[in-house]
Amino acid sequence: MVELYILLIFMIVGAIIAIEVKDLLSSVVAVGAVGLGLSIVFLILKAPDVAITQLVVEILALIILIRATLKKDLPFSTSGRWMLNTFITVCFIGVFLFIANKCLKDLPEFGYPIMRVAGNYLKNGLSQTGATNFVSSVILDYRAFDTLGEATVLFTAVIGVLAIVRRVGRKKDSEKLEEEE
Amino acid sequence: MGIYLLCLLLFCLGIYCVLRKRNIIKIIIGIIIAEYAVNLFFVLVAYRMNGRAPILSPDTTITNMVDPLPHALVLTAIVISLASTALLVAIAMRIYEKYGTFDITKIKELKG
C-alpha cells in the first residue's frame, strides 16, 4: 500500500499547485495531473470501470476548461480583508478535519468492508442477471433507477448549456427601439 | 485510517479554493478537486485487502472480490460532474462576456 500513499501525496501536491499558481493555463494543467493520478489510484484499488471512465472524462473536462481560459488575462486582486478571510477559512477546515477524525473511528477499517448488500449481489449476480461484470449488473439491473436519474440530470445539464450559450432570444421593447434607431 | 485523512485533506484543499479564491475559473477548479476527493473516498471504502476486481473469469473461481456497489455509484457521479462542470464553464464564459473579468468582486449588479 506504499504506492497508494505516494500517489495520494502526489495528488495533494498537484492540487496545491493548481490552487496557488497565478497562470490559469498552468492551473488547469495541474488539475489534469491530479485527475490522471486519481485514475491510477482507481486502477490500484481494483476498480477498472471507474478508472476508464475517470481517464476519458478527465480528458474532456481538460479540453473544456482550456477552451474557457484561452486568451483571457486575469487581474489578480488580493485586496480586501485578506487576513480575516484566510483565518476564517483555515478555522473551518481545522474544525472539519477534527470532527472527521473523530467520526472516522466508526467506519470499518481500511481494507475490510462490511459488504452486507454487495455480498448478496456477488453471490446471486450471475444467476439473476447473466452479466459477468458485476458493476454493469448493479448499474443497469439492480439499481437502474439511479441510472435513470443520472440520465435526467445529464439531459438537464445539456439543455442548460444550450440555453445559456444561445444568441437569439426575446428582446425588451426598449432594446428593439434602440436597434431601429 | 491515515489514508482516509489524506483523502479528506484533498477535500479540504478544494473547499479552501472555493471559499478563498476570487477567480471564477479557480472556483470551478476547487469544485472539481472536491469532487475527486469524494469519489476517491467512496472507492477507498469499497476496497478489500488483497481483493480482485468484481469481474468473473471463465476458468478460475474468485472469492475475494471488492465491493461493486460504490463503484456503480461513483461511475454515474463522474459523468454528472463532467456535465455540471460544462454548465459552470458556460456560465463563467457568459459572465466574462458581459463584465470583461473573471474576478467576482468586480461583478456588480448581480441582481436582476
Add this chain to the structure above:
Amino acid sequence: MSREHKKGMSLIVKTITRLTVGLILLYGIYIILHGHVSPGGGFAGGVIIALSFVHLMLAYGKETALRKVSRSAASFFESVGATLFLLIALLGFTGGYFFLNFLGKGEPFKLFSAGIIPLCNIAISLKVGAGLFAIFVALVVLNLDSEK
C-alpha cells in the same frame, strides 16, 4: 494548398488524426458492446465516442466535424438515447415491473447474453456521447464571434 487545408491545425496533426480517429471510434464501440463482459460500459464508451468527434473538430476545424454530425443530429441522437432507455424500462411491464430483465439470460461470457443490459448500454452511450458532443459544440462554436 487549397483553402480547406488552411483551417484547423498543421499537416502533421491532420495526418495523424486521419489515421487514429477511426480507431478511437471503433474502440468506443468495442467498450460499449462488451460492457457486460469486461470493464467498460455505456458511460465510458459514450465519452470515448464523443472524444473521437472532438478530436476531429480540434484537428480539422468545425466545418468538417459538423458535416459528419451536425448539432441537430446530436440533439436527435441524445433524445433517441433517452427515449430508448425509458422504452426498455417500460417494456419490463410486460413481465411485471419497471426495469424487468425480460429477455433471456443467455450463456455467460458470450457477447449476446445478460438480457437487456447490452441494449441499455447502447442507449446510455448514445445519450452520453451525443449530449457531451452537443455541449462541446455549443461551448466552442457559438461563442467564437463574441471574441473577435
